[in-house]
Amino acid sequence: MEEKYEYSAKIRDTEVKYRKWKVKDKKKFMNSEDKRDLRDALVYDCLEDKTITLSEDEYKYILMKIRETSLEDKVHYTFKCVKCEQLYDFDADLNTIMSGEFLPYGDIIYKDHIFTMSSLKNREFYEGAIDAADSKDEKYLIDFILHINAYNDNDGYSFQQLNEIMNELDADVFEKIIVKWEEMRFKLNNIYEVQCPHCNNVELFEFDDLPGFFPESWDR
Ligand SMILES: [Zn+2]
Numbered sequence: 001m002e003e004k005y006e007y008s009a010k011i012r013d014t015e016v017k018y019r020k021w022k023v024k025d026k027k028k029f030m031n032s033e034d035k036r037d038l039r040d041a042l043v044y045d046c047l048e049d050k051t052i053t054l055s056e057d058e059y060k061y062i063l064m065k066i067r068e069t070s071l072e073d074k075v076h077y078t079f080k081c082v083k084c085e086q087l088y089d090f091d092a093d094l095n096t097i098m099s100g101e102f103l104p105y106g107d108i109i110y111k112d113h114i115f116t117m118s119s120l121k122n123r124e125f126y127e128g129a130i131d132a133a134d135s136k137d138e139k140y141l142i143d144f145i146l147h148i149n150a151y152n153d154n155d156g157y158s159f160q161q162l163n164e165i166m167n168e169l170d171a172d173v174f175e176k177i178i179v180k181w182e183e184m185r186f187k188l189n190n191i192y193e194v195q196c197p198h199c200n201n202v203e204l205f206e207f208d209d210l211p212g213f214f215p216e217s218w219d220r
Pocket of ligand 1: 081084086200
């Protein structure tokens with residue numbers, strides 16, 4: 001049967017077309033045995049372009065978009081106001097509380113180093129390397145390296161070679177480069193202002209843990 005992809009979300013200049021979750025996705029999600037199956041069920045199977053490679057934050061962003069389209073109910077929170085200490089309810093619209101932040105890909109230039117950054121290319125390699133990494137820092141570095149299209153105008157470096165180049169950088173040079181990459185990479189912004197209806201106090205809340213993200217019947 002031909003699938004229709006009626007919805008779209010933007011990641012940088014790319015219009016990512018997707019469809020809502022179907023029963024088959026739920027089945028696959030509940031029976032998935034590895035992370036790849038899980039990612040397929042929740043996101044990749046729902047995309048028109050299945051060759052796309054999403055970074056971890058891009059994946060979370062598209063997952064949130066698909067969830068918000070597929071399940072109309074909002075995510076429900078109860079907050080305790082820091083000022084008046086009264087409880088209040090907040091129904092979070094994920095499309096509003098989460099947004100993507102990034103700068104266009106380009107060259108990161110520092111001293112005699114030029115890193116030309118671009119989008120990810122090989123999903124299998126990317127996910128394999130990210131899943132095998134055992135620390136957050138290592139994941140971050142792998143993500144950075146796999147976004148490098150060329151180093152000093154040479155686009156022929158392998159992952160290992162780029163890894164060695166990174167390891168040989170002076171620590172302060174590395175820091176400067178990472179600061180620029182941090183501005184450029186796609187980041188999920190999930191910090192949002194919520195206002196207490198009792199005293200009108202506004203506080204910033206980080207929506208990192210989402211209760212009710214999946215329906216109860218999807219419990220694995
Ligand atoms: Zn209050």
